[in-house]
Amino acid sequence: MTKIINGKEFAQKVRALVAKEIEISGLKPGLTVVLVGNDPASEVYVRNKDAAAKEVGINAQTIKLPAEISQAELLTKIDALNKDKKVHGILVQLPLPKHIDEKAVINAISPDKDVDGFHVINAGRAVTGQDALVPCTPLGCIMLLKDALGDLTGLNAVVIGRSNIVGKPMANLLLNENCTVTIAHSKTKDLPKVCAQADILVAAVGKPKMVKANWVKEGAVVIDVGINRGPDGKLCGDVDFEDVSPKTKAITPVPGGVGPMTIACLLKNTLEAAKRLEK
Numbered sequence: 001m002t003k004i005i006n007g008k009e010f011a012q013k014v015r016a017l018v019a020k021e022i023e024i025s026g027l028k029p030g031l032t033v034v035l036v037g038n039d040p041a042s043e044v045y046v047r048n049k050d051a052a053a054k055e056v057g058i059n060a061q062t063i064k065l066p067a068e069i070s071q072a073e074l075l076t077k078i079d080a081l082n083k084d085k086k087v088h089g090i091l092v093q094l095p096l097p098k099h100i101d102e103k104a105v106i107n108a109i110s111p112d113k114d115v116d117g118f119h120v121i122n123a124g125r126a127v128t129g130q131d132a133l134v135p136c137t138p139l140g141c142i143m144l145l146k147d148a149l150g151d152l153t154g155l156n157a158v159v160i161g162r163s164n165i166v167g168k169p170m171a172n173l174l175l176n177e178n179c180t181v182t183i184a185h186s187k188t189k190d191l192p193k194v195c196a197q198a199d200i201l202v203a204a205v206g207k208p209k210m211v212k213a214n215w216v217k218e219g220a221v222v223i224d225v226g227i228n229r230g231p232d233g234k235l236c237g238d239v240d241f242e243d244v245s246p247k248t249k250a251i252t253p254v255p256g257g258v259g260p261m262t263i264a265c266l267l268k269n270t271l272e273a274a275k276r277l278e279k
């Protein structure tokens with residue numbers, strides 16, 4: 001019997017735990033989201049993050065900056081936020097306008113306030129087993145996996161995708177859980193065969209319904225990170241859910257799987273940053 005992993009419900013539990021811990025601890029975590037320009041999708045994401053943060057007792061604010069802002073001016077804003085003791089988390093919504101170097105901006109955020117976990121210092125800390133702020137989406141995936149499977153030790157995990165924000169940190173988290181990890185990407189030979197070895201298959205590609213039933217081992221757990229618009233205009237993942245789900249032990253749907261965990265983990269990371277900074 002396949003378990004459909006309810007990410008929405010799990011995320012709600014995480015949010016409730018964060019709210020409770022904030023209430024008990026007396027901490028006043030502060031999160032500043034920086035939005036440059038007026039990309040409609042980014043505006044929606046930022047509004048959702050701001051509202052979710054306020055709901056759990058995080059002191060959230062959004063700073064909106066014009067698309068024409070220079071990189072130097074943006075870096076000056078970030079520097080001020082780095083120095084502001086009431087701000088524990090800083091998130092710069094991506095993508096940034098083309099004239100701004102995203103890496104330079106991300107790496108200007110204090111690593112201790114980098115609640116997206118994208119700073120090179122956090123990536124380095126995570127890989128070398130030091131305390132790090134971990135990117136929210138892979139963190140959400142690992143929480144769902146541990147909830148579904150318990151101990152992950154010794155399992156074969158295949159991650160499709162090697163981006164810095166999903167694929168690579170996901171692979172690292174699985175390695176930390178003692179999985180045997182394969183990272184697949186666009187140059188991987190015989191991808192279906194590689195995937196068919198997986199006890200845990202994580203798809204983070206951005207190709208609608210790419211993963212088919214014959215790619216998946218009987219009884220595998222499948223985590224679908226993809227958010228795509230299918231030909232019918234509906235949201236869908238990187239996994240062909242109807243085709244694949246009967247073969248799996250557990251699988252995340254899209255929507256309602258990994259997506260809600262990303263924001264919940266942002267709140268968790270903001271609390272974590274506040275705890276460390278106020279220690």
Ligand code: NDP
Pocket residue numbers: 137160161162163164165166167184185186187188191204205206207225226227228258259262
């Ligand atoms: P990127 O475009 O940065 O990376 C995609 C990866 O997939 C690359 O490593 C690429 O390989 C690989 N890839 C592309 N085509 C193929 C193929 N045909 N076969 C095998 N591998 C392939 O995407 P992201 O990591 O940022 O995001 C991946 C997906 O996850 C997207 O759908 C995105 O919308 C979604 N997403 C969802 C989030 C959530 O909250 N649920 C959060 C973040 C992302 P190569 O490196 O060789 O080019």
